[in-house]
């Protein structure tokens with residue numbers, strides 16, 4: 001965040017900055033979504049929805065699981081939330097008691113450990129590296145699960161690494177968590193943003209799991225604040241009560257927009273955006289490797305590349321600062337995502353156009369000239 005603020009300052013002073021730090025799509029929200037919401041706004045019926053969401057949206061989400069993933073999800077298992085953030089807070093609030101533990105990967109999505117702290121629980125870091133594709137797996141879950149552990153939280157594809165967990169592995173992890181009296185929570189926010197393979201959901205393998213999702217990323221609706229949670233039915237009354245108390249409901253216009261986002265007119269637009277992300281990844285990953293960054297596991301999803309910069313520095317934060325000041329390229333230091341090998345990693349986001357990515361790589365090449373550490 002400090003780097004983003006500095007990047008904006010430099011821009012205000014007239015510098016041209018290539019933004020490879022931003023974790024949201026650069027595409028506008030699809031037109032059919034905006035048109036649907038314009039109609040709702042004109043109509044003016046913008047009261048609270050039920051706390052678990054607009055019935056039409058819960059039904060549309062349940063249908064989406066059946067049609068896209070062959071997964072059986074009933075509308076009353078779907079809880080609509082203010083973004084995946086709202087869903088994460090609800091699920092941890094319902095499943096995790098005070099002083100209990102939540103297993104999460106390091107590196108991982110930074111807000112997760114703060115959600116745990118907020119509910120007076122503890123985040124237990126599971127350091128991950130290339131050996132497991134920068135992901136938790138069943139063996140790691142079992143090794144780190146302790147007497148106080150209530151939940152293992154994973155994301156597939158993940159932020160910051162863009163790597164996936166195979167559906168069969170997720171199923172085994174869900175079973176291992178259930179065997180220990182806890183739950184697996186799978187954050188599928190980047191589910192549709194996968195390249196060279198078909199999107200998947202753990203829900204097509206097992207119903208014994210909590211799943212988080214959102215309209216923010218694939219649907220290019222970050223600012224609309226609408227996401228969802230799929231939960232085993234017996235947990236829905238508690239989730240409903242917590243949602244009533246914490247949020248009342250997700251924003252009503254956004255929920256109507258979300259119904260449109262799942263409709264047929266958006267499908268082609270969204271798939272074209274996915275193809276554009278795929279092309280950017282296919283350009284960026286080899287270009288970064290060529291420059292000397294280590295990317296041992298090719299990221300297959302999201303819009304991030306988590307790269308080892310140890311050939312250039314042992315202090316990734318200082319590296320990012322210099323890269324911004326001297327070359328006008330903004331990237332995110334590893335310390336934003338945890339501690340494990342954070343000093344030697346940076347995250348590149350390909351949420352900017354191909355032209356700008358090419359410009360970023362040109363500037364990186366010039367910046368790195370002569371910076372390789374001598375062995």
Ligand SMILES: Cc1ncc(COP(=O)(O)O)c(C=O)c1O
Pocket residue numbers: 023082083084085086109155158159187189213214215216222226227
């Ligand atoms: C893995 C992951 N989960 C959840 C979120 C929160 O997303 P939302 O905008 O839906 O609250 C993000 C946002 O970057 C994320 O990367």
